Amino acid sequence: MSLSDLTWRPPLVAATPARALVADLVALPKPRIVELLVVTGVAATVVAAGGWPGAGPLAAVIIGGGMAGAGAGSINCALEGDLDRKMPRTSQRPVAAGRLSAGVALTQGIVLNLAAFTLIEMLTNPLAAGLTLAGTLWYVFIYTLWLKPRTTSNIVVGGLAGSFPPLVGWAAVTGTIATTPIALAAVIFFWTPPHFWALATLANDEYRAAGVPMLPAVAGSRRTARAMLAYGSGVLAASVVPFAVGDLGFLYLAVALTAGGWFLGACARHLRRLEPVTARRVFLGSLAYMAAVFMAAPLDVLVR
Numbered sequence: 544m545s546l547s548d549l550t551w552r553p554p555l556v557a558a559t560p561a562r563a564l565v566a567d568l569v570a571l572p573k574p575r576i577v578e579l580l581v582v583t584g585v586a587a588t589v590v591a592a593g594g595w596p597g598a599g600p601l602a603a604v605i606i607g608g609g610m611a612g613a614g615a616g617s618i619n620c621a622l623e624g625d626l627d628r629k630m631p632r633t634s635q636r637p638v639a640a641g642r643l644s645a646g647v648a649l650t651q652g653i654v655l656n657l658a659a660f661t662l663i664e665m666l667t668n669p670l671a672a673g674l675t676l677a678g679t680l681w682y683v684f685i686y687t688l689w690l691k692p693r694t695t696s697n698i699v700v701g702g703l704a705g706s707f708p709p710l711v712g713w714a715a716v717t718g719t720i721a722t723t724p725i726a727l728a729a730v731i732f733f734w735t736p737p738h739f740w741a742l743a744t745l746a747n748d749e750y751r752a753a754g755v756p757m758l759p760a761v762a763g764s765r766r767t768a769r770a771m772l773a774y775g776s777g778v779l780a781a782s783v784v785p786f787a788v789g790d791l792g793f794l795y796l797a798v799a800l801t802a803g804g805w806f807l808g809a810c811a812r813h814l815r816r817l818e819p820v821t822a823r824r825v826f827l828g829s830l831a832y833m834a835a836v837f838m839a840a841p842l843d844v845l846v847r
Contacts, residue, residue: 587712614655
């Protein structure tokens with residue numbers, strides 16, 4: 544597996560101009576990221592409802608949350624076309640490759656977010672809609688425009704944008720925020736740096752050449768690996784809170800401890816060896832971790 548295999552691309556088809564345009568518009572939002580955002584939001588709706596959350600909240604989180612995530616990704620591609628062009632890993636994204644203009648990507652992003660806000664507010668409540676919009680604004684202004692080109696803390700503070708879906712999902716059902724959605728958001732917050740730093744370690748030379756101050760390019764592999772292990776510990780600690788407060792049970796706890804222990808072990812192995820294979824294992828394992836924990840949460844509720 545090469546580094547380029549880790550980036551989603553639309554399937555190769557015999558493209559007509561219309562089909563090629565649709566494929567590029569779909570590729571703009573980084574669909575795998577959108578899928579992850581939707582899964583974490585849906586998990587929180589089921590936990591908040593103690594079972595089936597109802598068609599309205601579920602549609603709001605799946606459709607509205609998906610549109611918001613897609614819109615944020617589209618805006619990111621519009622703003623980072625020049626940067627993406629400098630790195631082989633991202634040079635074939637639609638704006639970077641010149642297949643779409645930044646204006647088209649920006650328009651798609653804004654329209655999707657306005658539609659998402661309207662839909663979620665209509666189907667649920669203003670708090671859920673506001674949190675959804677806040678996640679996009681954080682991603683665009685705090686991460687993309689402010690922190691990413693300036694500081695190694697970019698993915699720590701800026702990555703908070705990915706923590707909003709559990710808050711949105713919970714608010715869509717209850718109209719409030721509680722300890723459990725904050726804990727689930729914290730899991731994502733602590734998970735994001737080791738997940739992304741593992742990828743940045745593999746693309747270290749690209750980030751350094753492009754002048755992006757990702758931690759591996761600035762501080763080196765060992766310091767980055769130590770930080771990955773520290774944040775991995777935060778993931779494990781945050782994941783047990785929903786059980787501690789009584790919103791989730793032993794099935795969830797078993798999965799959280801098992802998956803979290805494995806993820807922490809993968810970070811520790813990478814610190815010992817500092818090899819591309821161990822960094823790749825952390826990156827791919829982090830995706831498996833998120834899928835396991837955020838599928839275990841609603842399953843625990845439904846089983847109980």
